[in-house]
Amino acid sequence: MIFVITEHKDNKLKSITSEALVLAQRVGQDFGQPITAIVLGSNVSGLVDELKTKQIDRVVVAEHPDLAEYSPDRYVEALKTILGNEKPFLVIAGHTTQGIDFAPRLSVSLRRPLIAGCVDYEKQGDKLLLTRQVFNAKMNIKTGLRGDPPCFATVSPGAFSTDDLKAGGSAEVVSVSLQFSGPVRRKLIERIEAQKGKVDLTAAPIIVAGGRGLKEKDNFKIIFELADSLGASVGASRPVVDSEWLAREYQVGSSGQTVSPKLYFAVGISGAIQHLVGMQTSRCIVAINKDVEAPIFKVAHYGIVDDLFKVVPALTKIFNDLKLG
Amino acid sequence: MKIISCIKPVPDPASRLIINESKTWIKESDLTFVASEADNYSLEEALRLKEKHQGEVVILSMGGDEAARVLRSGLAMGADRGIHLLDPKFKGADEFAAAETLAKAIEKDGGADLVLAGVLSDDLGTGMTGVMLAEFLGYAHATVVIGVEADPAAKTLKVRRELEGGINETVELPFPAVLTIQFGINQPRYASLKGIMAAKKKELKAWSATDLGLSDNLVGKAGAMYEVKELFVPARKSRVEIITGTAEEAAAKLVEKLRKEAKVI
Numbered sequence: 001m002i003f004v005i006t007e008h009k010d011n012k013l014k015s016i017t018s019e020a021l022v023l024a025q026r027v028g029q030d031f032g033q034p035i036t037a038i039v040l041g042s043n044v045s046g047l048v049d050e051l052k053t054k055q056i057d058r059v060v061v062a063e064h065p066d067l068a069e070y071s072p073d074r075y076v077e078a079l080k081t082i083l084g085n086e087k088p089f090l091v092i093a094g095h096t097t098q099g100i101d102f103a104p105r106l107s108v109s110l111r112r113p114l115i116a117g118c119v120d121y122e123k124q125g126d127k128l129l130l131t132r133q134v135f136n137a138k139m140n141i142k143t144g145l146r147g148d149p150p151c152f153a154t155v156s157p158g159a160f161s162t163d164d165l166k167a168g169g170s171a172e173v174v175s176v177s178l179q180f181s182g183p184v185r186r187k188l189i190e191r192i193e194a195q196k197g198k199v200d201l202t203a204a205p206i207i208v209a210g211g212r213g214l215k216e217k218d219n220f221k222i223i224f225e226l227a228d229s230l231g232a233s234v235g236a237s238r239p240v241v242d243s244e245w246l247a248r249e250y251q252v253g254s255s256g257q258t259v260s261p262k263l264y265f266a267v268g269i270s271g272a273i274q275h276l277v278g279m280q281t282s283r284c285i286v287a288i289n290k291d292v293e294a295p296i297f298k299v300a301h302y303g304i305v306d307d308l309f310k311v312v313p314a315l316t317k318i319f320n321d322l323k324l325g
Numbered sequence: 326m327k328i329i330s331c332i333k334p335v336p337d338p339a340s341r342l343i344i345n346e347s348k349t350w351i352k353e354s355d356l357t358f359v360a361s362e363a364d365n366y367s368l369e370e371a372l373r374l375k376e377k378h379q380g381e382v383v384i385l386s387m388g389g390d391e392a393a394r395v396l397r398s399g400l401a402m403g404a405d406r407g408i409h410l411l412d413p414k415f416k417g418a419d420e421f422a423a424a425e426t427l428a429k430a431i432e433k434d435g436g437a438d439l440v441l442a443g444v445l446s447d448d449l450g451t452g453m454t455g456v457m458l459a460e461f462l463g464y465a466h467a468t469v470v471i472g473v474e475a476d477p478a479a480k481t482l483k484v485r486r487e488l489e490g491g492i493n494e495t496v497e498l499p500f501p502a503v504l505t506i507q508f509g510i511n512q513p514r515y516a517s518l519k520g521i522m523a524a525k526k527k528e529l530k531a532w533s534a535t536d537l538g539l540s541d542n543l544v545g546k547a548g549a550m551y552e553v554k555e556l557f558v559p560a561r562k563s564r565v566e567i568i569t570g571t572a573e574e575a576a577a578k579l580v581e582k583l584r585k586e587a588k589v590i
Contacts, residue, residue: 103456114421116452139559142557145550187496188494189483230590286583304568304575305567318580
């Protein structure tokens, strides 16, 4: 059995869960393993309905007031109980700030491998080889697991396209009631959502990001104008944020947000590795930069080597005429 | 307040990485190793907490000469003493084996109120080791930390975590705890000349697997939960298509391609 530990917010599945389900469906098909989605939460019937439409075999639901908000202590305890009654082959979570927060504890407490940040896999005989990135995504490693199943994996955001998720299942729904005995050591005090008007870039379909090439803060308005013409969100590279042209929430990259939109404009961004790791899985990348040697062109699909102050307003005009915003 | 800060030596990010002959790792012989970038932020945070609350900062690193070097520079930055996990058997550890070895060393040193590590390393880069360490030690933990407030009298911590999409959360947890520190939480200091001189007199002890009471099958490559079958440079799915013409022409051609070819708008 392959288990996918779902991640959700406001009674909606997060995109990373659909991506994890894609990996599960593929591995499941190759290894003849059925799929179970695990939902931990409180009042999550909407999620169960959503999961039932996917091509999976079972949904295990554990509802408990203690699971209303994510808690590493409760998640580890709940998952140990649920998985303890099963024969898992592979257990998948998202490589997110939630997945990396509990999966390593499960791996240690059950003394089973955890391959984090998976981007691919391979079937070699009856063995599952998981591939993941190393050295800031410059290289990949193919890993061989020690011992028998299960193993744990976190799936890298953007590695598997949600377009590939197969629907049309008739999953059985199993409710489990959990009694917790362990302590809740870590307590949530408050969560500060992104400020109003600010978009979760991780969910944005189109992002227009600006970099140092904009030269000064006031010039950033052409980025906002281009974004408006497309109905896109605005992002920035680290130098922009460090120079306080924009708030840190806009930062894309290893110390900002990791994004994977269908369309990403990198405007005046040279493409330091810290930026590339945060956006290189975008489906279509457009780079606008006057330096043809800029590393951003290595990950871009389309490039315009010219003065961004001429190209960006020209694009904005076309998009405005097309009324895409 | 006793704080242990874990530092991982990694190849200098500026160096060119070459895959070894067996295609299982990079050639390490000619590389310069430095502290993993995120570990500089975590050591700086440890030093600031000590300056505020008194106590001791101990730095811990595993490896050969490269670990000794990052430990010496950590002592020069202001750490009080260092522990060098030095044993050829430690070589080839994955996150799991590394965490178990570090945990044993922390236990042997009498534990800590707070263990800090960088959010992720520049080589393996998955952010697992710190959380695994917490489980081995039985400590509470928090990941991706961008702010720490400690209350040593109450033995509690309030930390701010950075989540996806610009969301932050504040959580409270008790001592002892492991925190993985996010890039940019502070501005790491440089070692002063005085610090470098003072570091020479500071304690730097070395412990082997035997010293830690760890059997050979639990450390290094033997203790790893996975082996690297192959290290490779992933094939790029696409090559950039440079669109030429005047700015207006290029813009028009680009929009056409985004609509008809890439079909993303």
